[in-house]
Structure formats: C-alpha cells, structure tokens
Amino acid sequence: MNSSMINAMVSMNGMQRKLDVLADNIANVNTVGYKRKEASFEDLLTNMKQQEQAFDQPTRLTPLGFNQGWGSRLTLVQPDLSQGPIQPTDNVYDIAIQGDALFQIQTPAGNRAYTRSGSFKMGMDAAGVPMLTTAEGYPVIAQLPNGEEGPVRVPDGYTLRVSANGQIEGVAGDGVTAVPLGRMSLVQVMKPGVLTPVADNLFVVADGLEPEAAVRAVVPNDTNRISLMQGYLEQSNVNLTDETTELMIVQRAYQMSARALTSSDTMMGLANNLRG
C-alpha cells in the first residue's frame, strides 16, 4: 500500500474524532452547565529513509536522510471550564456558580463526581428521607453543621436558601425562622486535563489518580471571586459561532485528505495499468 494512502486514512480518522467532539459540543449548546470539550492535533511519528554519505552534496540544505511523516492524530482532549452565561429561573432549587468551582456529587457507586449543572431538585434517599439531588437523583454533597460531609436534608415544611458564600439554610413557612443546614462543598479544578467527562453532565477524576491531585476544596469568598446564585442556572459555554467555524475548518481539511486519498488511489491504478 502506498504511504499517501495510509497517511490520509490515519489523518481522516483523527479528523473524524475531532468532528465528533465538535458535534458533541453543538448538541449540548442548550445543556445546563455543559462545558465544551476541545482537542488539538499532533503530527505522527516520522521515519527516516537512510541515505549514504555520497548524498551529502555541497548544495544540500538538510542533514542526511529523507523524512517521511505519517499524518496527524488527535491529542489533548480536555474540558474548557470557562464561565457560561447565567440565566434567572426563579426556582429555589436552581443554583448557579459564578467563578471557578464545581459542585460535588455522590455517584451511586459511592464515588465523587463534579458538575457545574446546578439544576437540583428535592429527591429521596433509599429510606425515603428527602434530600437535595441532581436531576438524575444523585445526592449533592455539603459540609454539614456537625462537620461531616453528606447530603443536604431539608426538614419538612422548610424551603431551601443558599447564600452567595455557599451557606445553606432551611427557612420555615413564616419566612423568618431559619435552621443552618451546612455549606455547599465546592471544589476547584487545578488540572483540567485529568478530568474526564462522564454521562449526566458529570466529571470524574481519571482512573488511577487520587482526586486530591486534580481538585481542591474551595470556599466562596470575595478574594477568589466565587459566588453562588440561587434561582439562576448556568447555561452551556458552547459558542455556536466558534464551533461552526472550527467545524468548517476541520471538514475542509477532511475533504482535502479525502482528495489526497482519491489521488493516491489513482496512482495505484496507474501503477496497476503499467502493462496496458
């Protein structure tokens, strides 16, 4: 097989994967708290056809050897955690984060996951006790008043109140009596590269790594410019203009690689027809 063909095939594979990433972003242009994924390309391993010393002519510009590249591949797929626009919803269970932080969620397997999607609801645990959960029913983790970490349980007849610094209170029907329920436990991502997006708009720390290596706990305050907004939702940070532009660039590159593939196919045809 001629190397143009392998080259074009490998690169079209990589570009296809980039198109998949872009399609995923575009599909989630209206997903609450969605963070766009981005990816980059890298050229593939190059090999060198050795040349003898006699090739070292005075007019030669480069060191001996003829370089051959083998296309490009997709690399550095990671989430872009920049802020998305914030929209008012007037729902007490909708909480948006402004600044660099993520909510902590407990998955059914007992692991920690992280999300920017603050579209919560009152769910129930296995025993039927109401608690604050994500839309899928995973409990939202908070620092409870007794110092432990656990799900937020709002007493019967009380409504939820979350202040900008993350304090959670249950407010009684009279609107005055409040009981402290703890503080939202938020984390900040230090290395977006080790966060893996999983289903249900959640992120987890890549396998084999301790969560402490990638995220650290953070308390909203004025200096770190993190605040919570109750009654608001953070929209997706996908910018359709950027994604479409990128889509066009990659699609055209894909098209050109396909042309190169056709062209190398024609060459093989010519070689086959050498003998008429």
Add this chain to the structure above:
Amino acid sequence: MLRGLYTAAAGMVTQQRRHDTVTNNISNLNTPGFKQVNAIARSFPEMLIELTGLGEEHNKRLGAVNTGVFAEESLSIHLQGDLSATDRASDFAIISDIDVPGMTFDASGKYVDANGQVTFQPQIFFTLQDRNGETRYTRDGKFTLNNEGFLVTGDGSFVLGADNNPIQFDPNIAIDQLILGANHQFIDSVTGLETGEQLLLTRIENPNQLVREGNSKFQLVGEGNVTRPVNAQDRFEVRQGYVERSNVDPSQSMIDIMAALRAYEANQKVVQYYDRSLEKAVNEVGRV
C-alpha cells in the same frame, strides 16, 4: 535494454515521494506549530555517452545525459504560522522575526549574498525534554499541567525551564492562575509573586539542521555552535492564550498534489511507450 525505461520508473518513484509529502502536509493542516515540508528532487549524476564500435578513430563523445531523478531532501519551511486566539492559559505561541546584522531575509526566510551563499533565518523554539531525557524543540505551544505539576506537551514531554530543568509548579497551582510575565517568567496571579519558573526558548541558527521526529517535535542534528538560549536582542515574542497554526498553504498543497499525480501519470505513459517500443523490437523487427 532501453535506458529511458529506468529513467521513467525513477520519475514515478520520485513523484510518489512528492505525493506522500504533500499528503502529509494536508494531514497536518490543523496541527499547531506544524511546518510545511517540500520534497526536493534531484537528477541522477550525469554520465557521458560515447559512440563506439566503429573503430578507434571514429569514437566520439556524444554528450552528457542524466538517467533519472530521485527525491533527495525533505525540506521544512520554517516560516511563521498564523496565530489563533484560544484564551487558554496553557496555550503559548511564538512570533519571531530574528534580525541578523547585514542580512535582509526574503518572504521565504532566506538571504542570498553576492557570492550566492544562502543563509536561512534563525528561528526560536520551545525546548523540551522527551521521555528518554533527550532535548527536543517544538513550535507547538499547547501544554498542560500533569498531576505532579510538571508543564508537559500533549505526548508527555517536559517543557524545559531556563535552568535546563523541567518546569514544575506547586501541585496546588491551577493552570489558569499562571501568567507569563516579562522575560518569560511565570507569575502566580493569585499571590502576585514569581513562581521562579521561566520558559527556556532556544534560538536555532539554521533551522534546516532540525530533523522532524513526530509528535510536533524536532531533533537537532547539526554539530557546532548552532543553538543558544535567547537574549534581549532577539526580536521575538511569546503570547499566552494563543496557538501558532500550521503554516501549510491549502491551495498550494492541492495544486502540488495534482501536479505530482499528473507527473506520475506522464511517467507512467513514458514507461508504456518504452514497453511498446520493446514490443516492436521483440515481435516485429525480426518478422520475415
């Protein structure tokens, strides 16, 4: 055997190499920091043809002939690529236009003096250390922090600092809080203090001495005093939040690939014509 048959076959092989090279350029249209490669063809050494067989006194020189062509060099064109804004704190792009006293470089980055001596414009590169501890160079400034706080490239090579050691930050530092300040020092934007890490940028006098290795890395092969860390006089800039795009020209590549294909086809036709001549020689010349 007819001499030209091998010449045409060599032409086919050479055009195949050209085609491979252009395909690779097209494949890397979106690879940050990629530099276009041109395959340079060279004719086989000349040989003299002499008329013989008519007796010593009638021997005469007919002239010189080249009996083929081969792809001699794959030359990377180290011209500046366009910058594109990504707004990511971990993306860096180099813009360089190095001045050499007494030389004005043309649009293709070379200077030819009165004696025909060609000098290529020096270029600036990020300095890396690959997994085997070898020094490599790249223009692809898409870096990331690994879990130990090292600044690494997409394939895990370490980015070297000015002290020739891999750049490593406090593992508690987030990439977004690092700002590239004056003199390519990293500043922690939360504390406002210098982190003590500084990018090592290398000036390579003749970028043609670099051999492409894959994964956007180059290896320096030439010997002698051909690299040095940058100094304040070098005219270049490193921008954070940008990447340098590939400098491959798509329209030129499309034309080159068509030209290579057609030249291949022309050579194929020549092989067929020779084959037909041979057919005549074999089947018709001897017929009675």
